[in-house]
Amino acid sequence: MATALAVQTKNLCKTFNGKEVIKNCNMSVESGTIYGFLGKNGAGKTTVFKLLLGLLKPTMGQATVLGMDSVQNNLEILKRTGSLIETPVFYEHLSAFDNLQIHLEYMNSPCTDIKDTLEAVGLFNVGTQPVSAFSLGMRQRLGIARAIIHRPDLLILDEPINGLDPVGIREMRGLFKRLANQEGLTILLSSHILSEIEQIADRIGILAEGSILQEISPQEIKEKYPSGMEDYFMSITNGGVLNE
Numbered sequence: 001m002a003t004a005l006a007v008q009t010k011n012l013c014k015t016f017n018g019k020e021v022i023k024n025c026n027m028s029v030e031s032g033t034i035y036g037f038l039g040k041n042g043a044g045k046t047t048v049f050k051l052l053l054g055l056l057k058p059t060m061g062q063a064t065v066l067g068m069d070s071v072q073n074n075l076e077i078l079k080r081t082g083s084l085i086e087t088p089v090f091y092e093h094l095s096a097f098d099n100l101q102i103h104l105e106y107m108n109s110p111c112t113d114i115k116d117t118l119e120a121v122g123l124f125n126v127g128t129q130p131v132s133a134f135s136l137g138m139r140q141r142l143g144i145a146r147a148i149i150h151r152p153d154l155l156i157l158d159e160p161i162n163g164l165d166p167v168g169i170r171e172m173r174g175l176f177k178r179l180a181n182q183e184g185l186t187i188l189l190s191s192h193i194l195s196e197i198e199q200i201a202d203r204i205g206i207l208a209e210g211s212i213l214q215e216i217s218p219q220e221i222k223e224k225y226p227s228g229m230e231d232y233f234m235s236i237t238n239g240g241v242l243n244e
């Protein structure tokens, strides 16, 4: 039986000012799985995320997200997707609760369990304190809460564990796994923390200079590189040669 794909790109290309940043990028993300997106700084991960969300238009090629074309159906895609891209922006003078409420109104979502969502991301007892008083990690947690609160089908998270302490990283890992395994969400996330991607991802995509070099499971990496993810990453992004 064919597996449903939540995300598929075909020869996706994006050029900025004559510079080809995304080049014939072909990726496939199966529904209900966690896909870890790896690549060096500047490889193009955030650009791919923006193309999937319809926030950028491809120069060539196509992205299909939840069965829809990223350009023609970008509003519908945005409705059914939760995302955390770059530094999240909030209404600074308002509380976490109020920020989420405004987001729900904007998304026209019937969801009302704001308190539960705040608890799920570990924002207990933040009460009426304004977001301007939040630490970096608290802002990241609120960004994740905003991405999940309207019950999306797809989560696109750009470096979601940035700024989180070890407890927060473990909590978010548990949350993402629960959302994928129990609620069937598809999660596409990037991180530079290889061990985190290894622990959480069902499948890993390696982006280098705008193209997908390989899509592979953590299990396959373990078999091919018993020395670990770091050696795998160094080798694959260095043309198959290990950088000593």
Ligand SMILES: Nc1ncnc2c1ncn2[C@@H]1O[C@H](COP(=O)(O)OP(=O)(O)OP(=O)(O)O)[C@@H](O)[C@H]1O
Pocket (backbone or CB within 6 Å): 016, 017, 021, 039, 040, 041, 042, 043, 044, 045, 046, 047, 048
């Ligand atoms: N709006 C833009 N205009 C011009 N160049 C851009 C624009 N957005 C991204 N780029 C360039 O595209 C390349 C890829 O950037 P991108 O942010 O997608 O990489 P990344 O893989 O997410 O990097 P990092 O891991 O450092 O976050 C970089 O060279 C960047 O300078």
